[in-house]
Structures are given as C-alpha cells and as structure tokens.
Amino acid sequence: MQLILFDEAVAPRSAKPFTAQLLKWIGNKQRFAHEIVSYFPDEFNRYFEPFIGSGAVLATLSPEHGTGADIFQPLVEIWKTLHDNPELLKDWYRDRWSRMKRAGDKVKGYEEIKASYNKQPNGADLLFLCRSCYGGVVRFRQSDGYMSTPCGIHEPISPESFAKRAGDWHHRTKGTSFLCAPFEEVMAKAESGDLIYCDPPYSHSQTILYGAQSFDLEHLLRVTHECKKRGVYVAISIDGSKKSGSKMCELPIPEGLFEREIFVHCGRSMLRRFQMDGQTLEQELVSDRLLLTY
16 A cells, blocks of 8 residues: 555545534544545445535535435434424524533533433434534443533534534535445445545444444455445545554555545644543644555
C-alpha cells in the first residue's frame, strides 16, 4: 500500500468543511470529514454508508443518490425522521429540551429522559441524550444495551439552534434513503462504479458502542474484497495510531486488498478524556487510517 501523510497533492476531490454537528457520537468525523471526502473518486454512481453513526461524511459529501444504514434501530429512526419529517425531529428535541428545563435541574432532567430511553429505546430520547451527554460518548452496557453515559458539563444547544441545523442536514441528506440493516446486506447492494464509505467500530477504542462487541472486522474485510471484485470503490476509516502517534494499532488487513493507506489526524480522543475524568490528554493524540481499494 502507498502510505500518504497529509499530502494534498494526491487528494483528487475538493470539499468544503461542514462543521455544524447534528448528532454527537463516538468517532464523529465532523471536523475532518472534508479531508476524507477529498480522497473519494472524482466520479462514482451511488453512495453507500453502512455504519452511518453521526453522518458527518454523508452530510459533507451530500450525494445525489445515497443509502445510509446501521443495525441500531433508534439511530436509524433519527435519520429516517430527518429525511421524512424534519419538523417532527425538531419537535422531539424541543420537547425534551423543555422537559429538562422544567425539571429545574439539568442533571435531574437529563436522568429522567435517560430513564425513559432505557425503559423503551427510541430515537426521540436518543436524539436529545446524544447532544447532552458527556462528550457525546454514548455508551451502552453489553448485557442489555442500557445507556449509562452521565450528563455533560455544557448546556445543550437551544431548540432554535437545533432547528436550524436540522434544516441544513435535511437539505444535505435529501438524496439519501435510510434503513436498518447489517453492513453486509447494505454493501451487497453496491454495483460497479458505486462508492462505499465504512466507518465501523474501532477495535482498539470503541467496544462500548451499541453492537460493537460483536463486530467482526475480518468479516468486513472479506465483504470489501467481494465489493472490489465487482468494481465497487470502497473507503474504510479504521484504527490508526494512539499515544501521540507512537503506538500503531495492529489490524488483520490482507495484503493487496487496499491500494492506498492515508493517515488522517483526529486530535485528542474524547473517549479517553471521558475515561480519564477530563484530563488534558496531551499524550492522547490519535490518527485514523483511511484505507482505499482504488
């Protein structure tokens, strides 16, 4: 593989930064999604993103014909509602923001909404929780999917600010359909000339994500190989380096599957900040690997 570090000359596309987050999520690519998009092919047919997460790359790319998917039903419920009924999505956020204010205490209001979610997982509660929990680190108990993240230290954005963002995101994702499905089912839909971008759970840092405990990277790589044989372009963001770049994350990447390997600087890990109780983390700089089959 060709190793490239921040070499703008090899980036064939251009994309403007789009920094207004809709959702906070572990591994959110919002700050450097434009850099990832810059390495996508100049031309492709349909776009597929089978690990939709925060949707940062999707919204930055804003494809004419796209499919976004995930196995986590409450998350997909948020994306479907954004697409089909953005006013309802705005109401979801406004209702829970107001409920938190009526509680008279931010933490008390947050815990009431979290209890509602844990009683019956749903997109409406998850939408507000992921925007108001600590650092956007939405963590789930492996045994039963219980969300355990405490309330964040900052005030959640106002309903008016969220409504503006929802309008922008609705416009950017209007060409995309959303479905709840496993990644292999979504990737099987891609044909020659289509583009798939995968941002799966990272084996070295994201095991607390919903469904991440059972994620099989080697299976994803086998599916990627089949896609490449069909003429599908595949780009995968995956573990790169930790500890200010001094520790390389070892992964079972087959020889010859990817044509290029690019390191994208991600800054400091919010997950590690959460785990280390807010320390400054000067030694926790991390990089992602962007693996390209083309």
